[in-house]
Amino acid sequence: MKEQSNIPTGKVERAGKFVTTGLKVGTNYIKHYTRKLMDPSISKEELHQDNAADIYNTLSNLKGSALKVAQMLSMDKGMLPKAYSEKFAMSQYSAPPLSGPLVVNTFVKTLGKTPSQLFDKFNMHASNAASIGQVHKAEKNGKQLAVKIQYPGVASSVKSDLRIVKPFAMRIVGMNEVDMDKYFEEIETKLLEETDYKLELRRSMDLSAACAHIPGLLFPGYYPEYSSDRIITMDWLNGLHLKEFLQTNPSQEIRNKVGQALWDFYQFQVHKLRQVHADPHPGNFLMQPDGSVGIFDFGCVKVIPEDFYVNYFQLVDKEVLKDTARRHQIYINLEMLHPNDTPQEIAFFSELFQHMIDLMTLPFTLETFDFGNDSYFNEVYAYMDELYNMKEVRESKVARGSSHSLYINRTYFGLYSILSDLKANIITGQHRIQQLVEGHQPE
Incomplete structure (x- = not known):
């Protein structure tokens, strides 16, 4: 791969690169709609591919926060069009x-x-x-x-980069600025730490x-x-990144060992240490032939506040969630619902959140879970896509969810994604987590 002899470090120079890319993206839209006038059957996929290539080329040469945001977006399956997620995923290994x-x-x-x-x-x-x-x-x-x-x-370009990259992220993800501001502060804090x-x-x-x-x-x-x-x-x-590891066609037993080690690693950090390696993209793990996993890169660590932890993991307790008033209070504590929501908004968003929580916490409620179950992930991604396209969600005037949830959700989505690729069948229940927290050797 061709090496870079310099990286733009000045705010004006970096901003100029984004402006040039913005013009290219605008030109791509014009080309796309001109072609579509001639041939209505043309899909948006080609437009996405052109835009993804232009944006990634700019970000990969600028490095830093801008490229890191692309990397984060690539991990959230279902959030981005496929062309973007595939191109941005390159930032995990090959900038x-x-x-x-x-x-x-x-x-x-x-x-x-x-x-x-x-x-x-x-x-x-x-x-x-990488980034x-x-x-x-x-x-x-x-x-x-x-x-x-x-x-x-x-380090010196984090703040200015995020201001510049935010419009790209908003356009790609389709979120309003009100949705992004709250979380970009959390992203900025974490990137400065990194x-x-x-x-x-x-x-x-x-x-x-x-x-x-x-x-x-x-x-x-x-x-x-x-x-x-x-x-x-x-x-x-030594070891292999996930994609290379899977190409060796490891046995189900080895896949399960890798998956169990990763599951235990994350549950111990979250439930015992209250801080977690919050960058679970495949580039940070090296799989071994015997099923063990090498782990490095603790640049992104999320420290979990106790009040957030208590409320967040009460959502796993089905008995707690049966109490409607208590459930609503937890949603308010986690900023998923707001005190000024109308009764209609409370009912609407509570139903949406409850279904997503039921899906995402399912592994915690069962003694074992098969992450190779494609129907489970198809249901998760289909529901995320449904949420993404709901008019009420896209036009909501308030951001829903604590800023602390950004990196915790990202951590679990990343972990689930890796376990899905492994098709791991592992022990996930509360008994296993309790053993880890109490310092007992897991059975």
Whole structure:
């Protein structure tokens, strides 16, 4: 893949790239509707493909927050047209990498030495490149290392990038600005944390140690002495990303082991630690032939407030939800309903939320769950599509749902998506979660 010799870091220069892309998207719409006048049978798929390619090319060269938003959107199956989700998913593994001189410059500026002065071996060509940084392979004292290097200008451009990318996100997703503002503040906070590599290093070491006892998980060791505010050095983990792993045609037993390890990893964090690795895209996991999973990249961690946790997981308790008044109060506490809603709005949105909750919490209410059940996911995606197209939902004047739910929902959607791809049949019930929380070895 062609390397980048520079990244636009100035606000004006970055904004200019977006303006140019906006003009291209506008031209694509004109071309599409001109063709449709000549041939009414032409679908919007070609338009989506053209727009997705133009937007992704801009975002992948700008890196940073803009590309991260595309990555997040790609994980939410059912939210985007297929052309966008497929193109944006490339940001999980294969954005264009930085050239060698920029890499060396980052080392000299932050650690005072070049890579060749710090390591016995250092591969100047990135092994993979994503939205915030890229990874290089290195060697020191016989140990294979992974060195993550943050792109220049990422931290300083978060706020301006999000202001610029918001109209694109609104147009692609079809949401009103009122729906987006509330959540973009949460996204901005998390993206600023992701650019703080010293914070990520601490969280990586702490959460890896806290979860090390869970069966089937592997974590790299970390090296603060070879890390800085823009560099993180850790052990190199071998393994395969999900797509490559599935191409090896693993047995159902191995798929189940991978799925169980991931399920346990997330439930322990949420229910015991009250903080969670909130970036569950496949690029952050390396599958092993024996069914264990290597986990890294704790840049995006969501700390879960206690009051939000209590209300959110009461939605799993069917007895609680039988009490209409209590259920409505939980919806209000989670900002799904609002005190000034009319009786008609309360009835309408309560019914919508209840059906979605019944679908999404189903694995928690059963002792085991088969994530290979296509009919379950077809029902989930069909209902999401139905919600997306409801006039009452799209024209709602208030954003529904706490900002805390953004990354928690994203975490569970990402986890479910991976388990679906694995077609894993695993233990999901409350007894298993309780064992994890109490520190007992799961049965």
